Amino acid sequence: MNTDPLAEIGDEYCRRLLQDMIRIRVFEERCAELYGQQKIRGFLHLYIGEEAIATGVMNLLEPHDAVLATYREHGHALLRGVSASSIMAEMFGRATGCSGGRGGSMHLFDETTRFFGGNAIVGGHLPLAVGLGLADQMLGRRGQVTVCFFGEGAVAEGEFHEALNLAALWHVPVLFVCENNRYAMGTSLRSSESQLDLALKAASYAIPAWSVDGMDVVEVTRATQRALASVRAGGGPMFVEFQTYRFRAHSMFDPDLYRSRDEVEEWKQRDPIATFSARLVAADVVGEDEIESMWEFARDETEEAVEVADAAPLEPIDTLEDHVLASEEVGS
Amino acid sequence: MNTDPLAEIGDEYCRRLLQDMIRIRVFEERCAELYGQQKIRGFLHLYIGEEAIATGVMNLLEPHDAVLATYREHGHALLRGVSASSIMAEMFGRATGCSGGRGGSMHLFDETTRFFGGNAIVGGHLPLAVGLGLADQMLGRRGQVTVCFFGEGAVAEGEFHEALNLAALWHVPVLFVCENNRYAMGTSLRSSESQLDLALKAASYAIPAWSVDGMDVVEVTRATQRALASVRAGGGPMFVEFQTYRFRAHSMFDPDLYRSRDEVEEWKQRDPIATFSARLVAADVVGEDEIESMWEFARDETEEAVEVADAAPLEPIDTLEDHVLASEEVGS
Amino acid sequence: MNEETDATTGVVEMTYREAMRTALADALASDERVFIMGEDVADYGGTYAVTKGLYEEFGRDRVRNTPLSESGFVGAGIGAALGGMRPIVEIMTVNFSLLALDQLVNTAATLLHMSGGQFNVPLVVRMTTGAGRQLAAQHSHSLEGWYAHVPGLNVVAPATPHDARWMLPAALADPNPVIIFEHSGLYNESGPVDLGAGPANLDRADVRRRGDDVTIVASAGMVAKALRAAEDLAAGANPIAAEVVDLRSLRPLDIDTLAESVQRTHRAVVVDEGWRTGGLNAELAASITERCFWTLDAPVARVAGREVPIPYAKHLEDAAIPQVDDITEAAARLVAETGGPT
Amino acid sequence: MNEETDATTGVVEMTYREAMRTALADALASDERVFIMGEDVADYGGTYAVTKGLYEEFGRDRVRNTPLSESGFVGAGIGAALGGMRPIVEIMTVNFSLLALDQLVNTAATLLHMSGGQFNVPLVVRMTTGAGRQLAAQHSHSLEGWYAHVPGLNVVAPATPHDARWMLPAALADPNPVIIFEHSGLYNESGPVDLGAGPANLDRADVRRRGDDVTIVASAGMVAKALRAAEDLAAGANPIAAEVVDLRSLRPLDIDTLAESVQRTHRAVVVDEGWRTGGLNAELAASITERCFWTLDAPVARVAGREVPIPYAKHLEDAAIPQVDDITEAAARLVAETGGPT
Numbered sequence A, B: 001m002n003t004d005p006l007a008e009i010g011d012e013y014c015r016r017l018l019q020d021m022i023r024i025r026v027f028e029e030r031c032a033e034l035y036g037q038q039k040i041r042g043f044l045h046l047y048i049g050e051e052a053i054a055t056g057v058m059n060l061l062e063p064h065d066a067v068l069a070t071y072r073e074h075g076h077a078l079l080r081g082v083s084a085s086s087i088m089a090e091m092f093g094r095a096t097g098c099s100g101g102r103g104g105s106m107h108l109f110d111e112t113t114r115f116f117g118g119n120a121i122v123g124g125h126l127p128l129a130v131g132l133g134l135a136d137q138m139l140g141r142r143g144q145v146t147v148c149f150f151g152e153g154a155v156a157e158g159e160f161h162e163a164l165n166l167a168a169l170w171h172v173p174v175l176f177v178c179e180n181n182r183y184a185m186g187t188s189l190r191s192s193e194s195q196l197d198l199a200l201k202a203a204s205y206a207i208p209a210w211s212v213d214g215m216d217v218v219e220v221t222r223a224t225q226r227a228l229a230s231v232r233a234g235g236g237p238m239f240v241e242f243q244t245y246r247f248r249a250h251s252m253f254d255p256d257l258y259r260s261r262d263e264v265e266e267w268k269q270r271d272p273i274a275t276f277s278a279r280l281v282a283a284d285v286v287g288e289d290e291i292e293s294m295w296e297f298a299r300d301e302t303e304e305a306v307e308v309a310d311a312a313p314l315e316p317i318d319t320l321e322d323h324v325l326a327s328e329e330v331g332s
Numbered sequence C, D: 001m002n003e004e005t006d007a008t009t010g011v012v013e014m015t016y017r018e019a020m021r022t023a024l025a026d027a028l029a030s031d032e033r034v035f036i037m038g039e040d041v042a043d044y045g046g047t048y049a050v051t052k053g054l055y056e057e058f059g060r061d062r063v064r065n066t067p068l069s070e071s072g073f074v075g076a077g078i079g080a081a082l083g084g085m086r087p088i089v090e091i092m093t094v095n096f097s098l099l100a101l102d103q104l105v106n107t108a109a110t111l112l113h114m115s116g117g118q119f120n121v122p123l124v125v126r127m128t129t130g131a132g133r134q135l136a137a138q139h140s141h142s143l144e145g146w147y148a149h150v151p152g153l154n155v156v157a158p159a160t161p162h163d164a165r166w167m168l169p170a171a172l173a174d175p176n177p178v179i180i181f182e183h184s185g186l187y188n189e190s191g192p193v194d195l196g197a198g199p200a201n202l203d204r205a206d207v208r209r210r211g212d213d214v215t216i217v218a219s220a221g222m223v224a225k226a227l228r229a230a231e232d233l234a235a236g237a238n239p240i241a242a243e244v245v246d247l248r249s250l251r252p253l254d255i256d257t258l259a260e261s262v263q264r265t266h267r268a269v270v271v272d273e274g275w276r277t278g279g280l281n282a283e284l285a286a287s288i289t290e291r292c293f294w295t296l297d298a299p300v301a302r303v304a305g306r307e308v309p310i311p312y313a314k315h316l317e318d319a320a321i322p323q324v325d326d327i328t329e330a331a332a333r334l335v336a337e338t339g340g341p342t
């Protein structure tokens, strides 16, 4: 259709998308610093460069929907409504963290927003998404959707295959969101898949699938709207592949030797935040000053999170063996 | 092409195909009896109805090729050149069995013919086939092929997905032969796959694939000739799906309640042996008497196997812990 | 015999298979969140005919066939549990559970802890275990001990029809993952079931036979063999009174009950169908020794599977797994070497 | 210290990582049937930089990146071994090996036996193991004990750079599957390596420190902690002479060496980073007790991981796995309770 996509989405909504991408960016830039200062430990996987995907998708979800993500999930958690301070506290290993300090960066969880992690076995959470969708279906919770984010590297795992087949076979309300940033650690898609068209794979399970520019938050929004509408209406599972790129190394341990600087620079030209900012300014949706205050807002949010996390207590060591077995129902 | 397929194959070869199908049929009919007499124990999976596939494929293999099959492999082993008596002895649990009595019906092995089982974890042998092909490729053994038989039920397993992707990615000389008999125990393809076109799945790994009538030994032969020619020439992995049906229950434990008698009867009308016999008679390739002597030959082969197996010794119990660790290279 | 079965009212004789099927039917009838999924649980009736007739009664959704995708449908079971259902996932046998082990160890067992107590996983997984049917090396594992090693899981092994009937409802009532191991050799065995007993405990061992000379500890398929060994020992030239303890729960282990018994008998034999090295038998020997070192007359004797993949041939398979005589001999030797019966 | 390192000629100091890389480079250079495959072993240089530089030297075919398909490429390794190659398969960590466990347990370990001795599997699998780096519950397992339970596999855990250098060639020379566990905490540790030593044995434990008061048994990442504990014990108010035994081989277990030591010390402490219940520590305690029951002054003490998924927060993770002080205290208590040092 040739209607102006921005107009279609609306100015207010555009501002929100930009603000959210900026919130993720600022939060994670700070995480990188804090890792250098050893306040954050273990593995830390940054989403920088990929913000348009989580931003476009998460903003379209309802409170009753369920979300599963990978270990590269700070942005997803933040936009799901998990407070910046409880995410930061989690990475500081504090008792007030969204997982009580037991999960860390890779295992952010939040029961109140049905945020099911933070999963660090590649592909391992795809079957869980099928099960969550099955529960919605069997309990007659119409319109509810489970959204499952995963990287393109997971496509090679047997669990991807088993999960997509089960999802299609059982017609469950699940949206599979493939964040194709072209690399699984240092392995390029070319050396991990014999067939590079991932949407075609989904089609081999009779799951409607298409590939979308994941650097353009508007495209992400439009594609996700279509997909969600179909899933909510009972159309069964959907698969969307978002083409994106991570600007940083895989994790803070990654020497990043497997791709050329040029390639990285080329992609940085497509920075989802810079490009969308320019576009909104050009379209007179926002002014430079307004954008600056968005960064300001994000910096404040992040700094407050750091302060709160810094002041937060540690779990007493004598609670070590808590949460191994539940005494009665919790969560879900 | 409109040339007469029988002529193309040649009378002599046609006779051989018929004789081989009959050998498998007679051997297995006898196995069923022997199971009733408790001479064969454990699980026993019969291939009756599917003989055209193993017969068509195995007759086209060279001595240096490698073969992997499932637990439904008596026919494959027999046509690979494993003696009927050593197969029968194996099922009797005797020391002279082709696996020394340690494998049984599901685990027939033979080093001299590169017959790598007899594998009873559904889908588990597909990755092995990739590795065997990789060894041929890396050791420069041009023209050598690894043929891997598996049932359509295996297609749902993650290992199918991982193995096909690796095979295509590495361009290994492997022929994947899917014996689609429509049921995995009691589960029909419809309830196990969201997408029923299995060849389309192979295509999603960029592996050339097609579906063939597995009840017609001539069709099996022609399709396999094409596939093998390509694989031997360095064309990379191939996938052929043969449509077939098992006339007997899944195993001797199966009450066979999940399919209608009519369905079974319909398929029996397409018995690969009966139809091919009639066709050869009609084409004057063989006479009724000659066919009768083929059955005679098969009965003799089977009866001799039973006698030999019956007279064979058991492994001494003190050898129990042999073959847990090899002291030096054996086999392969 | 466990005490419930002493009650006379409502005690009926049924097979282990019938008991399990009764438990499943009852669970499906009494809680609509409960459903069964697994390979061939529907039309086929289950590989061991345990779910026979259930899909006709409860329909294909609640008695749900799965494709051959062990990791996929076990993971889906975890997800369904998180979503508010009460899935009973049937993995055909422990042998194939290796394909789903990642889901059980890395997700089912860790979610509650990783989430700081936010997400529990009320999942029940049933699977058969054990050898003895000439199914050879890929179909004869006894790997319960591995599951019993994992914090976050509960692991039980009903050895009687009564436990087969009453452990399931307890497992469904438990907010945590519970793995139920059913020894395939037990399905045709019958025994008394108290229909009115109600859910059984999932954490205590049970003394199946009393005796003061030696304690024999067994579980699942080995309990019946231990009881027969105890009979032989009692009938021997100079009779030995063996106490037989059925573990019932493999995680947690009820060491108190074992220790109480060994304090009396001063001698212990642990029986394990699985491979000896690193098997559950080792944990039992180690914990009994820790608790009873000063009262033990001799080191705990271990009767376990031989260190070999299970062979097909009957005589070899029999030699590879513990038989009644192996238990009898081990117990007799232990008693003889330590001054004979009291 | 193991005796080879006493030799002066050709003994150099290098890190565990360098030692392993040297072993890999040497293997690739000396046998063209050898190749490495695993996730990111090529350009990336291996997650722990162990294979760094190897693909530049030996090319992409012999230092082969695989997709994320643990079961697939481990199975392909088995097939390649059957086909005449000598694959070294790197599974990034033991945590992900659960996805490939079926291939290792049901195929690699059973093929020789199931085939009546016709097909051996000369496969080497390397993987890292252990906790201690704040990687949380899904990335911190210590499951070596599970592999050590399986007949048909050899399992080793080099604890020193010297063993890291020389166990690999021995594993490649072995006609059977050999699993090599590398504790991720060891890569940066350096120590002496005798460049001329040649392949190390894969079946014997090694006494790393002599002492007559108590025997401390450890493996992989726990050996260094045990040695530090021994130093503390020797430096204590009333000094205790602890003997430290490095298991080296987890399957087979060298019980003779352990027994010989415990016969002298009359006391044993087994250290295990993995969960206590059903861990390798249980097998060690059980076998030592079987062999030394009459000479033991007290039950074998077990120092093992707490029964909890490993938490992220440092103070909680530290509390979850054995630390030097836990070993020191356990040994000191054991000695004190049994009459003090001799």
Ligand SMILES: Cc1ncc(C[n+]2csc(CCOP(=O)(O)OP(=O)(O)O)c2C)c(N)n1
Binding pocket: A070, A072, A120, A121, A122, A123, A150, A151, A152, A153, A154, A155, A179, A181, A183, A184, A185, A250, D039, D068, D092, D096, D099
């Ligand atoms: C089963 C499994 N294998 C290996 C790993 C190690 N690992 C962590 S992230 C990663 C790369 C995943 O790439 P992708 O799925 O594309 O996600 P991305 O990191 O690019 O967002 C790997 C190999 C793992 N966590 N789980």
Ligand SMILES: Cc1ncc(C[n+]2csc(CCOP(=O)(O)OP(=O)(O)O)c2C)c(N)n1
Binding pocket: B070, B072, B120, B121, B122, B123, B150, B151, B152, B153, B154, B155, B179, B181, B183, B184, B185, B250, C039, C068, C092, C096, C099
């Ligand atoms: C991983 C695994 N899961 C389950 C089984 C039990 N099982 C044995 S054969 C079979 C059906 C396989 O069907 P298919 O692949 O179509 O082969 P067919 O028996 O029809 O020849 C099943 C479920 C198994 N052996 N392995």
Ligand SMILES: [Mg+2]
Binding pocket: A151, A152, A153, A179, A180, A181, A182, A183, A184, A185
């Ligand atoms: Mg990626």
Ligand SMILES: [Mg+2]
Binding pocket: B151, B152, B153, B179, B180, B181, B182, B183, B184, B185
């Ligand atoms: Mg089939």
